[in-house]
Amino acid sequence: MNELLNDILFLPERASTFADRVDTLHYFVVGVTMVASLAVGTAALFFFFRYRRRKPAQTTEYVVPSVKTEFLFVSLPLIFFLTWFAIGYRDFVFYTTPPKDAMDVYVMGKQWMWKFSYPEGPNGVNVLHVPANRPVRLLLTSRDVIHSFFVPSFRIKMDALPGRYTQTWFEATKPGTYQILCTEYCGLSHSKMLGEVVVLSAEDWDNWVKEQRQGKLPNRQDALADLSLVPHSARMAEQGQALAANQGCFKCHTVNGEPHIGPTFLGMYGRLETMQTGQKILVDEAFITQSMMDPGAYILAGFPNVMPTYQGKLTGPQSAAIVEYIKSLRTPDIRTGASRGPVYEPLSQ
Amino acid sequence: MSPSPSSIAAEPGAVPAPDSHHEHHPSYLIDGTTVKSWLLSLDHKRIGLMYLFWVLLFFLVGGIYALVVRLELLTPGPTIIDAMTYNRAFTMHGVVMIFLFMIPAIPGVFGNFMLPLMLGAKDVAFPRLNLASLYILLTGAIIAIWGMINGGMDTGWTFYTPYSTQTTTTVAPILFGAFIIGFSSIATGINFIVTTHTMRAPGITWFKMPLFVWAMYATSCIQVLATPVLGLVLLLVVGENLFNFGIFDPSRGGDPVLFQHLFWFYSHPAVYIMVLPAFGVMSEVVSAFSRKNIFGYRAIAFSSLGIAFVGFFAWGHHMFVSGQSTFDAGVFAVLTMLVGVFTAIKVFNWVGTVYKGAVDFKTPFAYFCGFLYFTVFGGMTGVAFGTASLDVPWHDTYFVVAHFHFIMVGATIMAFMAALHYWFPKMFGKMYHEGWGLVSAALIILGFNATFIPQFLLGNMGMPRRYYEYPERFQNLNVASTAGASLLAFGFVIAAVYLTYALIYGRRASANPWRSRGYEWLTESPPPTHNFVGPQPTYDEEPHFYVEPKKAEVPDAV
Amino acid sequence: MSIANESLKEEREMREERHTGPAKYVMVWAALLVFTVVTVVTGRMHLPEWGLILALTIATVKGTLVALYFMHLADHKGANRLVFVTSIAFVALLMAFSLFDLGTRFRPALPSGSTPPTWPVEIEQSGRYGGKLMAPKPTMEQ
Amino acid sequence: MQSNPTADAVGAPPPPKLAMHFASLEVQHHAARLGMWLFLATEILLFAGLFTLYAGYRFLFPEAWAAGSRSLDLTMGTINTIVLITSSFTAAMAVHYAKEAKNKMVVLMFVLTLAMAGAFLVIKGFEYSHKLHVGALPGFRYHYDAIQLPGAPLFFTVYWLSTGLHAFHVIVGMCVLAWITTKAAKNQFSYHNYTAVELGSMYWHLVDLVWIFLFPMLYLV
Incomplete structure (x- = not known):
């Protein structure tokens, strides 16, 4: 019966405990809607025909509803609507309240991929492995804009907000592979932000965890990530980091905020720096590039003029990559802070 | 003396006798023929017609965007445009249709034209403000369209932060245009409320006002109370986009969910700005074409106010999965149910109006049938959304798209078309071709269903909205939807053709071709410049009163 | 009249x-x-x-x-008073409903670094799953 | 109602004009006043958005709000409050004189109001320049060393936005009042015709009303 209804309504297969609850209410609501609209529609069509106009200037009787009729008009929908609300809200509370023994998985959405990390465990990109018949709580966050984590077969959905965690949970009922979709518009490749949940049976799950711990499947999941989707500047920043390491920048410049021989890279971009001459200069792309090519031109107050020039050692794209890297090193300081997200510490377990 | 309204009312359906003074009071259409006399006219009827022209133009623009979107979705991969163009197209479809068509359509055209006529007033309370509101709308539209031509915006019409503050597309001019359009909406709202309060002719007490006036009154209350909040939010997003105020910036502690609260505080009631006038139009149409007094007049009038009030406090049902608290979700869910109850009361009373009536199945009544259907299904799916748990899988999928196109667009378009046909003789003094009217109505209603029923099913399958590409399992239904959209477009083309034809070659209409008892039919068609001649008329009877005097003594309670 | x-x-x-x-x-x-x-x-x-x-x-x-x-x-x-009182009431309701949300939300779903006072109404859900939220440490440079 | 019983002296104010679509002068006044109240309601809801942001962020960042509030100049704020309340008083008096057809007093009262409005803006300007100087700016421009708490930039964002929007209303109000003053200087207002003065002054009172709430919210708590 349920399968038939599912087919009529084009519902995807049900694979979580919440899906069963949602679908039951769905059938109830659709059923009542159909019966009620059929009743209203039939009555209307009957009236259209029965009371069709017989002569052009026909007059009609003055009919007004009695209090009883009006009461019926109000109470009938109200009773149904409140019943639906009661069932729906009970399920909604069920859905927003993860059980205490749930397994935690951290989910981070970013343009345009999903990253999953297990506490003390492996990471994954775009593929989430979970055991069947065990509640799994997802703590969702985002690195850039709002995303929304949606698994149609589980009937669950929750927005991932930048800079904070939302939670959702599910208990998958049968092993299999289920699609993850992003349902909050998040930019150019919104529709490519797909992933999948792999639900494993108990023993498969144990094996998978073991394999992950032993590192037998190195980067299996990372390989799935479509690098072409990573923003251009982010890829450049990664190149820049490698370059900076090769070129020995880190001998004099730290990235943790502590001044060394040279000023730290952390939070440098966009800051107003004071020069030895007392002049104040905004650190922008041009300033960083010039400091690499002609370090002696501007010396920051408090630092010696010891930096060699990189004129000729770095190509244009290379210096641009290093600039991108420095730009990516914003301090978590509230002044210039980039979104690094909160740190969530679970108390239980 | 022109025929006094009460003398016509005494004799149902009577055509006013030709009058010797006619030539001294030319119809508003020919009273001044220069371009300036139209563009700077303070006459509410001419302003209404200018609104009609612009609103139809914007409908065409939004419709073209819609067809582009639908064509793109014909295949799972790229079809005719690239992803960026697609994202801009659906955003512009939403922005144009909502801010430039749906919100000004019925209030701007039919509210402007009919409200003073229905109240027995010579004009709205502030005619200059009325004209200004049209030009404010056009100013906003020009700024927004300038933004569209210079890049367009890709945020979706909801402008959710932080995406809207980070995107590099031209957000600022389009949002600023929408901000200016808000002033137009506010001005119209203020004008209508004051007109209803102060300009009613002697005899028209609050409970003798036509139901369209009640609906416009409720709509205007929403416009006045909600639009300023949207104005502020739009300014903040523009500021955020241009100057980085950081008010919604999550990296500085800002809360994007707070943005959503403020946004939906306007945008949810905005749905009622679109649909309440439709309810008002349909109350008039169903009464006129079944020649029956409204069943439960007060119930419909009060439920309009009830929707306007409760509609403000249901906004959180757009945010069930946004990280909003469970407690708040429950509060909003209950209040959403009340909106459903008010709408149900209206539906029952419309059907009750037909009971023991005398139905004349003309084009406006055909649209009423479509309207009833869209309201019932759109409304019931809306209530289903309000149950919180069902919203979780449906949120931001095609089910939402189909739902709001049913209730907000379907109901409003039906009412717009019904109003256009019902009041066409009054506005232009010409009759359209009834047969073609019924054909196009059938096509539009069928096309609408063919477009959006597949989208309900797509939503059930889990296809998210705003997807440029989609997994292949969704294709069949998308093709069906696109096919439906072309049928819908065809229906509109037919309507455009025969209405334009009627405008020029149409048969001359009498003052009251439908033999309606609505107050607006008491004057000539088209009405003279100041609506009626002589001193302010008095009104003794209710509108929608089709009873033989001797039978009126004993109300028949059902 | x-x-x-x-x-x-x-x-x-x-x-x-x-x-x-x-x-x-x-x-x-x-x-x-x-x-x-x-x-x-x-x-x-x-x-x-x-x-x-x-x-x-x-x-x-x-x-x-x-x-x-x-x-x-x-x-x-008459109407003038009604208009004024209604507008004030809507301001109050807008603020109330928004604050209900902030006060009763899943704590980690509030902005990082925020320290909201405890809400008078205890919501089962937030207490039930414990855990605490820490802001990324502000590093004082210069 | 068209004739003006007090219009006997030479140079008496002209009788008001009745627009053709109104039933009577009373209705016309009533409509104008109701329209103004509706407009003021929209202004109140415009500020409501900012008040909600204030309330929400204050709830989330109480420490930053306390620190930010203490860093504002209470003396200047208090002086500004007194100046604005007094300007509101003179605006109310202008209505009183307009009803008595004392147009010269109307002009005087409005000039006083405008002068105080100017003073308000000048004092506000001093406050703004101080904020600019120390770097208490909205958003990523914030570099105020004295307060380094999470949420502090938000306090100043709300501060700048709400006082800025209020200052914008002060400027608009000044333009409106200046325009009405020129009409009063032409001796146009009388017992039967003071709607413009009344509406202009109502707008000014609303500006005052908003400040009455902004002042304790920003400076005191």
């Missing part, structure tokens, strides 16, 4: 005000100044619990005086 009466009634009420003279305005003005001094004095005491409520109460009293006497709401009856 009713409409003309509505307008006439208001007109009559407006006219009556003419005979009271400017003394009323001076008194209202003086009261406003006194309240301003009171609110500044109490504000400087930094009352822990009731500071905000007291300040807002005084502001409300001042606002009511301005609306009733300077803006003549005492004379403008």
